[in-house]
């Protein structure tokens with residue numbers, strides 16, 4: 001039979017349980033039974049690419065030594081949802097603009113303004129944050145002392161993010177003046193983010209479950225949206241507790257609206273605004 005027409009290998013209940021467990025242990029992502037077909041397809045495609053016939057053997061390979069680590073980083077990119085867009089939740093991004101503007105107005109800026117986009121996917125979120133931060137410094141005619149750290153578990157997503165090139169449809173959520181100010185068109189009709197803005201964003205691989213290995217700089221803003229929703233509730237709270245340690249005093253944590261409903265922390269105060277979900281470190 002032609003290789004590509006062969007039926008995809010099916011995951012047994014036990015294999016589905018093993019793969020789901022591995023995914024959750026390593027990324028935090030909890031798969032539902034209805035995502036079984038998705039998991040099965042992604043694993044089968046990868047097995048075909050590598051010439052594996054037996055799903056159990058492939059699992060052993062993924063769990064084995066250094067080669068396993070390399071293979072896992074390929075596979076994980078296929079298993080995570082990387083959907084994102086510029087200004088995906090505009091009120092949250094504009095909130096960052098407002099809080100920086102306020103600090104500039106009150107002359108309460110610290111040496112640099114540091115922002116961390118956690119689970120940054122292909123870069124649209126950190127670049128959106130860089131745009132509003134840059135706007136503020138420019139408007140105030142101040143030297144732009146700021147940096148955006150952007151981390152994600154997926155290496156291929158980070159490579160695309162670093163390139164900073166996007167098809168036209170990706171810019172539809174932006175205002176014309178944002179497009180004009182921060183992008184140039186390429187010969188093939190794509191849009192490339194300006195070098196000055198791209199240089200402000202430092203992309204690196206990071207697993208939010210291993211927060212201790214993540215950026216050491218204390219942050220003015222930690223922005224984490226559409227990532228925790230894939231985690232169990234107890235894990236969401238654990239990750240948020242970890243973020244608190246990474247904030248400067250007075251720093252702000254912005255998460256997706258409604259992504260966590262039962263989190264409180266002695267050092268964090270919820271911002272009174274129904275359009276966003278943010279907490280300030282007191």
Ligand SMILES: C[S@@+](CC[C@H](N)C(=O)[O-])C[C@H]1O[C@@H](n2cnc3c(N)ncnc32)[C@H](O)[C@@H]1O
Nearest residue numbers: 027080081084119121152153154207208225226
């Ligand atoms: C749906 S995207 C959200 C992107 C962006 N934050 C937004 O709201 O548009 C989720 C991202 O989280 C990343 N991710 C999943 N598990 C992760 C983990 N354990 N550590 C870091 N990033 C993770 C995925 O690779 C993916 O790029």
